[in-house]
Amino acid sequence: MAIYIILSTLVFLCCILLVFCVLAQNPKGGGLNQTFGGAATQAMGARKAADFLERATWTLAIALCVLSVFSAFSIPRGGGEAGIRTELTVDESIAIPQLPTFPPVQ
Secondary structure (H helix, E strand, O other): OOOHHHHHOOOOOOOOHHHHHHHHHHOOOHHHHOOOOHHHHHHHOOOHHHHHHHHHHHHHHHHHHHHHHHHOOOOOOOOOOOOOOOOOOOOOOOOOOOOOOOOOOO
């Protein structure tokens, strides 16, 4: 149960970071480079900022897929007292309707 909570938290954080990475990019090539003007060019270089955001986006997308698969395998199945009842009980007092029978056609 604890591993499921940890994986769920990591999936949530990965989603939030992925949203920020995607929103920081511009589909026309501007994005972070044009937002901060010359400061981004001097600090990281114009192309390095775009490369970093692209790598971060791909890395977070792959991490999200991997974490999702691992969290699917760690879902608690409930085998103890608090688990879900899986046996099927039949109520004998409920009458099952019978279909009418017809004589064969000759």
